Amino acid sequence: MRRLLNPLIAPDVFDFWASKVNSTWSWERPLARIVARRPEAHGAVTLVLQPNRHFAGFVPGQHINVTAEIDGVRVTRSYSPTNIPAADRRVELTVKQIDGGRMSTHLIGHTQVGDVLELGPAFGEMTWPEAADGRWLLLAAGSGITPMMSLVRAWAAACMPGELTLVYTARTQAELCFAAELRELAAREPRFHLHLLLTRESDAFAGAPYTERGGRLDADWLQQRVPELAAHTVYACGPAGFVDSARQIAGNRAARFHAEAFTPPALVDDVAGTVRVELRASGRTLELPAGQSLLAALEAQGVHPAHGCRMGICNTCACGKLSGTTQDLNTGDRDAEPNSALRICVNRACSDLTLDL
Numbered sequence: 620m621r622r623l624l625n626p627l628i629a630p631d632v633f634d635f636w637a638s639k640v641n642s643t644w645s646w647e648r649p650l651a652r653i654v655a656r657r658p659e660a661h662g663a664v665t666l667v668l669q670p671n672r673h674f675a676g677f678v679p680g681q682h683i684n685v686t687a688e689i690d691g692v693r694v695t696r697s698y699s700p701t702n703i704p705a706a707d708r709r710v711e712l713t714v715k716q717i718d719g720g721r722m723s724t725h726l727i728g729h730t731q732v733g734d735v736l737e738l739g740p741a742f743g744e745m746t747w748p749e750a751a752d753g754r755w756l757l758l759a760a761g762s763g764i765t766p767m768m769s770l771v772r773a774w775a776a777a778c779m780p781g782e783l784t785l786v787y788t789a790r791t792q793a794e795l796c797f798a799a800e801l802r803e804l805a806a807r808e809p810r811f812h813l814h815l816l817l818t819r820e821s822d823a824f825a826g827a828p829y830t831e832r833g834g835r836l837d838a839d840w841l842q843q844r845v846p847e848l849a850a851h852t853v854y855a856c857g858p859a860g861f862v863d864s865a866r867q868i869a870g871n872r873a874a875r876f877h878a879e880a881f882t883p884p885a886l887v888d889d890v891a892g893t894v895r896v897e898l899r900a901s902g903r904t905l906e907l908p909a910g911q912s913l914l915a916a917l918e919a920q921g922v923h924p925a926h927g928c929r930m931g932i933c934n935t936c937a938c939g940k941l942s943g944t945t946q947d948l949n950t951g952d953r954d955a956e957p958n959s960a961l962r963i964c965v966n967r968a969c970s971d972l973t974l975d976l
Contacts, residue, residue, distance in 0.1 A: 642735045649674035649738040661793035662716040664727045677741035679769035684739030684927035696722040697928035699766035703773045715762045742933045752780040758865045760788040760857030784812040790819040805829040838868045848872045895971040913963035931965035939975030
């Protein structure tokens with residue numbers, strides 16, 4: 620029936636009138652109503668969402684693009700569910716206030732129970748494999764705890780084999796999310812090892828069932844706590860600086876290392892000047908700074924391409940690169956291949972470019 624009606628239905632018109640009856644009814648858009656809110660830590664709130672039937676669900680460790688209308692403008696940002704999939708299909712998103720963050724300020728300070736958000740499909744590869752045996756080390760900082768919490772909860776609920784170690788860095792005790800639950804899990808489960816690092820508090824605690832101390836993640840400390848790192852698979856998530864540090868400390872020593880950063884890559888400081896970027900589809904040509912991500916540079920010129928995570932993971936911002944050379948800001952790799960796909964959130968221009976935008 621749906622296939623028969625598709626040519627006859629204008630989804631936007633259907634959504635407009637359907638929303639008058641039920642705010643989450645839509646022809647095809649995944650929408651979700653906020654059904655509960657609860658404080659999670661200082662500056663962090665968990666939103667419980669009830670999605671409509673168009674949302675396909677998620678796997679622990681993945682991310683979801685969330686869209687809200689803020690001051691008449693659609694804003695999209697990426698968040699990770701912190702719960703595990705359940706029969707009620709609810710999604711829990713723990714949002715941390717980001718200084719100057721439009722979406723985090725809106726979700727924490729302005730949304731209420733009953734409000735509706737738009738969801739994108741889940742994405743990301745930092746998930747449990749089918750056989751999650753062996754030893755696992757999760758390194759999280761700040762908002763990077765959100766996908767890790769879903770992984771920890773899935774590990775505990777499924778009684779997965781092997782050992783799991785979580786190193787979680789926050790600025791203060793008050794900013795630790797899920798602290799009571801994590802400590803309780805460490806107390807009852809001898810295969811779960813918890814280490815909490817506080818970068819702005821010097822008071823330290825050491826002892827079973829977990830350790831807590833002031834300071835940052837460093838190689839010597841990690842060697843003492845996880846001496847057999849070569850036998851571990853490591854997942855790291857947090858701000859770009861933390862992920863870079865984790866990669867340097869553990870990337871070459873672990874059996875396998877996978878990382879995702881919650882902040883855009885840094886500018887390339889040693890690159891000056893501008894490049895000529897032709898936007899073929901829209902018929903515009905712009906002069907953009909060479910040391911900045913193409914997404915940020917385009918936004919500064921008033922161009923707003925579709926985007927989501929701003930981390931190079933979801934591919935929402937990917938467009939065709941018809942000609943020119945670009946550099947991946949995460950890896951440093953350069954690409955001069957024409958007629959290729961380009962993620963503009965994590966690439967800068969090294970030469971004049973032609974993009975299919």
